[in-house]
Amino acid sequence: MAISKPAFEQGPIRPPNEANSLLLRLTRNCPWNRCLFCPVYKTKKFSRRSLDEIKNDIYAIADSVEKITEISHSRGSGGKVDRQTVALIHAEYPELMSVAFWQYHGGETVFLQDGDSLLLPVEQLIEILGLLKEKFPKINRITTYxxxxxxxxxxxxxxxSLKKAGxxxxxxxxxxxxxxxxxxxxxxxxxxxxxxxxxxxxxxxxxxxxxxxxxxxxxxxxxxxxxxxxxxxxxxxxxxxxxxxxxxxxxxxxxxxxxxxxxxxxxxxxxxxxxxxxxxxxxxxxxxxxxxxxxxxxxxxxxxxxxxxxxxxxxxxxxxxMPERDRELFRLGRRTGYFRTLTDMENEALVSTVEDIYRQVKNSGFSVDQYITQLLQRFV
Ligand code: SF4
CATH class of the missing domain: 3.30.750.200 (Transcription Regulator spoIIAA)
Structure with a gap:
């Protein structure tokens, strides 16, 4: 099934701890965009979104919340965004999915995108924060880069004054x-x-x-x-x-x-x-x-x-x-996703799987570090 776009604009990234937050885009990309190590916006041009565009997005999100509540009522979930409602929206109304996911996680946190939101005039930011709070009174945390x-x-x-506005x-x-x-x-x-x-x-x-x-x-x-x-x-x-x-x-x-x-x-x-x-x-x-x-x-x-x-x-x-071989093994296990923490080195089944990969890497003529460098590039 093709994923439909939501009725509002969203940017590419947010901090990991904002995974369950509503993403509201205030600017597009990064106004600086020169950091040598940062690949995120390199081919994209910075632009500010107008106050009207942003406010229209907030209204579109509010409409989505209303539709999701109606769907929930009509399918017997009493207006709550529970697992059943999310599954239904995923299958039948994919354009509402990002808002449904936010509601499912409580609808309390918002992240303002993209790379440098405070470039917008303070009065505009205050108006945006005020409208967010007015439309979604449950919001208790708003953050930004x-x-x-x-x-x-x-x-x-x-x-x-931004803090006071939310x-x-x-x-x-x-x-x-x-x-x-x-x-x-x-x-x-x-x-x-x-x-x-x-x-x-x-x-x-x-x-x-x-x-x-x-x-x-x-x-x-x-x-x-x-x-x-x-x-x-x-x-x-x-x-x-x-x-x-x-x-x-x-x-x-x-x-x-x-x-x-x-x-x-x-x-x-x-x-x-x-x-x-x-x-x-x-x-x-x-x-x-x-x-x-x-x-x-x-x-x-x-x-x-x-x-x-x-x-x-x-x-x-x-x-x-740790001995050098164990450190190599841990690095390989961590980078291939089999290990998460050092205590995983005590799990014999996991260690045995990673040892198999370790032997394959060694037989291929690559060093563990070379192999890991290639793996890491996939995560950037
Ligand atoms: S997003 Fe941040 S790290 Fe990336 S180029 Fe802009 S200022 Fe640098």
Whole structure:
């Protein structure tokens, strides 16, 4: 069955923890679009959506909610969006599916797309937030992406007015706290600007998520990347630190640097050492670390600072202290989807399956790292 488009526009990405949120598109793509490591919007042009377009989308979503409620009543679910209603909508009204999925998950959270929503005038954002709250009173969390440079164009008072209108959290791509890395990757922002922007968000009473990209310094700058990123995070003390791991997509600007030999990709084990150095140097902050991305090798390195810091470090040490063959096996199992955490290495059936793949890789003449590099490109 062909999937019909919803009656409103949606962009390509959202943070993993917004999987059950309504996605409302305020701008298309990214106004900067120069970061060497980022493949998301590279072939697409940035544009702002007009206030009318966005408001019409909110009305279209409200219409969809009404239709879904009617369908639920007519099929005996009493207006509730339960499993039966979702299955029916999936089969018969696919254009309503994204709204039905949102309703099924409570209809309480919204993510504003795409890469830098705060570029829109504050008055427009306030109007959009107000209309969302009016049409969907159950909403209790609205979040968005914003660039640090854009945040610096907004005063604390303006950001606080967005908070008052209903915005709860801002997700910022910090990536690195090292200026040489930020410059090399054309991030278009400095470490001190990241700090100022992050503090401004917090001063406005908004929740702040900062994304860190492990491996971004490559072999040359991994140590500075880890230490300076920790220092910037210590100065911001964001509510959330979200860990990501670099994977280089073929034909991307960063892949060209790799081909020329100007950037050397950090092998998995070295990325884990970098992560250890980063976490070891996070001091005096109360952030919660999340590792909610498939590209991260050690997904279980997550927790609240400072109380769970030693647990996170112990997990990293457990991995680094494993014999080399076990580390290769774990990496292969994780990247092929058989393992999720280090404890999966205690599951004999899983280990036996991964050992079969391990032998095949070795017999093919590839190293485990070469094989994994190819696998990772599929996730980028
Ligand atoms: S600012 Fe964000 S979305 Fe834009 S190119 Fe950089 S990483 Fe990608």
């Amino acid at each position: 914003a660039r640090s440079r854009t945040l610096l164009r907004r005063s604390v008072e303006e950001l606080a 915005l709860n959290r801002i997700h910022v791509g910090l990536e690195s706290g090292n200026d040489a890395v930020l410059d090399l990757m054309k991030k278009g922002v400095t470490a001190s600007q990241h700090i100022e922007a992050g503090l401004r968000v917090k001063d406005a009473g908004l929740s702040l998520s900062e994304y860190v990209l492990l491996g971004l310094g490559g072999e040359k700058l991994w140590r500075e990347h880890a230490l300076d990123t920790a220092e910037v995070l210590n100065k911001i003390d964001p509510h959330f630190i979200r860990i990501r791991t670099l994977a280089v997509r073929p034909n991307s600007p960063l892949a060209e640097l790799v081909e020329k030999g100007d950037f050397k990709i950090l092998p998995d084990d070295q990325v884990v050492r970098e992560e250890a150095l980063l976490i070891d140097n996070l001091e005096g902050i109360k952030s919660t670390i999340y590792s909610d991305h498939i590209l991260n090798l050690l997904e279980e390195v997550c927790g609240k600072l400072p109380e769970e810091k030693s647990r996170m470090k112990n997990i990293i040490d457990s991995y680094l202290n």
